[in-house]
Amino acid sequence: MSAQEFVIGQTVRRLDAVGKVTGETPFPGDINLEGQLWMKIRFSDRVHARITSIDTSKAEAHPGVVAVLTAKDVPVNEYGLGIPDQPVLCGPGSTKEGADIVRCISDQVALVVADTEEAAAEAVRLIEITYEDLPIVDDPHQAMQEDAPQLHPHAPNNILTHYRIRHGDVEAGWAQAEVIVEGEYRTGFQEHAYLQPEAGLGYIDEEGRVTVIVAGQWVHKDRQQIAHALDLPEERVRVIYPAIGGAFGGREDMSVQIVLALAAMKVGRPVKIIWSREESIIGHHKRHPMTIRAKWGATREGKLVAAEAVIIADAGAYAYTSPKVLGNAHLMVCGPYEIPNAKVDSYAVYTNNVPSGAFRGFGGPQACFAAENQMNKLAEALGMDLVELRLKNVLRDGSIAVVGTPLPPGVTLDRVLAEGALQSGYWEHTEDGWRRLPLQQPTDPTRRRGVGVAMGFKNVGFSFGAPEENWATVELYGETEIERVVVREAGADVGQGAHTAFVQMAAEAVGVPVEKVELIGHDTAHTGNSGSASASRMTFMAGNAIKGAAQLALEKWRNEERPAIATYQYRAPRTTPYDPETGRAEPNFAYGYVAQFAEVEVDVETGQIEVVRVVSAHDVGKAINPQLIEGQVEGAVVQALGYAIMENLVTEQGRILNPYLSTYLIPTVWDIPKETKSVILEYADPRGPWGARGMAEMPFIPLAPAITGALHDATGIWFEQIPLIPERVVFKLREKGLGVI
Ligand code: MOS
Secondary structure (H helix, E strand, C coil): CCCCCCCCCCCCCCCCHHHHHHCCCCCHHHCCCCCCEEEEEEECCCCCEEEEEEECHHHHHCCCEEEEECHHHCCCCCECCCCCCECCCCCCCCCCCCCCEECCCCCEEEEEEECCHHHHHHHHCCCEEEEEECCCCCCHHHHCCCCCCCCCCCCHHHEEEEEEEEECCHHHHHHHCCEEEEEEEEECCCCCCCCCCCEEEEEECCCCCEEEEECCCCHHHHHHHHHHHHCCCHHHEEEECCCCCCCCCCCCCCCCHHHHHHHHHHHCCCEEEECCHHHHHHHCCEECCEEEEEEEEECCCCCEEEEEEEEEEEEECCCCCHHHHHHHHHHHCCCCECCCCEEEEEEEEECCCCCEECCCCCCHHHHHHHHHHHHHHHHHHHCCCHHHHHHHHECCCCCECCCCCECCCCCCHHHHHHHHHHHHCCEEEECCEEEECCCCCCCCCCEEEEEEEEEEEEECCCCCCCCCCEEEEEEEEECCCEEEEEEEECCCCCCCCHHHHHHHHHHHHHCCCHHHEEEECCECCCCCCCCCCCCCCHHHHHHHHHHHHHHHHHHHHHCCCCCEEEEEEECCCCCCCCCCCCCCCCCCCCEEEEEEEEEEEEECCCCCEEEEEEEEEEECCCCCCHHHHHHHHHHHHHHHHHHHHHCCCCEECCEECCCCCCCCCCCCCCCCCCEEEEEEECCCCCCCHHHCCCCCCHHHCCHHHHHHHHHHHHHCCCCCECCCCHHHHHHHHHHCCCCCC
16 A cells, blocks of 8 residues: 555445445335336237237226326337347337337336336236237247348347457467367356346426436436437436445346336326336346357467357347447457467347346356366366466466457456465465365265366456546535535446445545545436446546546645536547457456356265355455455355356246246355455556456356366366256266266
């Protein structure tokens, strides 16, 4: 810590801690307005069909019903974060071409607004919808075939996105390769399962703005999408977030925002909705299932010389963030390694499944699962230590990545891996190199233990040329000394503690204790655009904006302005998209680096896996609030553990068979590691505020391959598919003659 830092680097108590512990903090569903009505949504009954007619007469006649809204009531019946390919409400009568087709069960068809929630729920079932079924395609491989049903006119063969990498000369690479390993890796859906399902209120505020109180990740983008669909200027729309019960990428896309605004605008009274858990699981997107074929080659000395990969990602029925998620997977599928010759083809493919989209890691976990399993297989084939092999190949400052350019300066993969390995207690480093320490096996012969390692990298910030901005205002009040500081910064605190970090950074930049700082955020009426609370970007982006605004405000303060108020827009260094032929790009301006070590026990009779201990090593650049970082690490490890071994969303012909937390199992206190150790390293990012890098997604990324590595260590078996549910594990064990009764 440098001498002048006095607030950052400290575990300041979260601003929201007391309110959340006592239950006083309102989440969207807790807020009520005078005279409010209730809304229910009729979701599509079919997976793929054309709606020929909607009869709302019975619903309208139902006691308590105030309004029934369908496609014909939506001014501009389309939305989408990147591509506006989804109708707000599916059905006939709107100007949007193709809006009469439902393409998945998440599609919304009609809204009922009534005096009570019960009346709305009863009436919504009385709407009579006539469908003409269309053929369903629920598998991306089939969807790419010529004769498959076509879902969108802009995507021939349902291919939404195809990226390439053509780096070096891959045939020459294979000629040099002395050892080659291959695999076909498969990953499943994952549900965000955040605390409060989608909920909120729409109303007309005191200035006549159509206003929505909701949980999201980016107030200004929500506002833009609402304004587009309602055909209103953005200034006539307002978005406010109260407390947000987790988001993890699941609140990046619209759920109840537009329909709440539409309903409030139509009826002129406050309208409230709370989704059930089932509605939430059906109604919002999931993590992309991917199939990744990979073939890697190395010399006998363990230098990677060639890699090939094909990624097929199931995008589901609408684009959401698929092009961006696929972009990350495409970048990360060759691992954080220097590979001089590489050929990658990545596809995001429309199907009639629920849309896939953002989820913590954003394509990174799937790619890392393939890349790190490949690395584990190579180490075995070469008879080399897992850490040693990785250290021989990791990208360093100046190394050329498979996209033909170096990572931005400050690449610390080698240190993160080496320090993590030492602090994990599973490795030692001697003059002979890296060596695994022996592991104590359980006395019960049906149980076996192993240790695995995996590493990864994750971009901080939007990628591939997307504009990056963050606005902050700092206001200094007082006469002779600064008595009060007000910061306006819209960045969403989705539960990660961002607001506490913002206040710490403002206090540090102005030079006052945190108690003097007040934050105004989460409201488009009072803040500038800060971009999304996603891509591990908020500390980095908001920190730079707050720092800039504080410097300008302090200058005004010194010039005797009272109050001294300054606004600053931080713009991150520019990035570039993939070249369509070669994939050459400067995709990102900053990264965070991670290495994880997992100790795992498997019951060879039942296939049950216990993740006993996880050590997660990170370069965070600068720990603004160390306890918040530990919270992120521990939370991500639990979430990634669920992804790797438990969470099994079962779909059939586009329908989700287990849309309940009683059948879609997520980790509880019984399932989490006995110990999760955070190793927090601080190698400053030259562009980060006080050197900080992002770190929110990084601890999610390598856990699954660390676990499969540990399973291989325990059993000698390669597991190429997650989730590692017991029946899948047992099947592989029995194949190898293990655990036969
Ligand atoms: Mo996040 S998955 O970048 O919202």
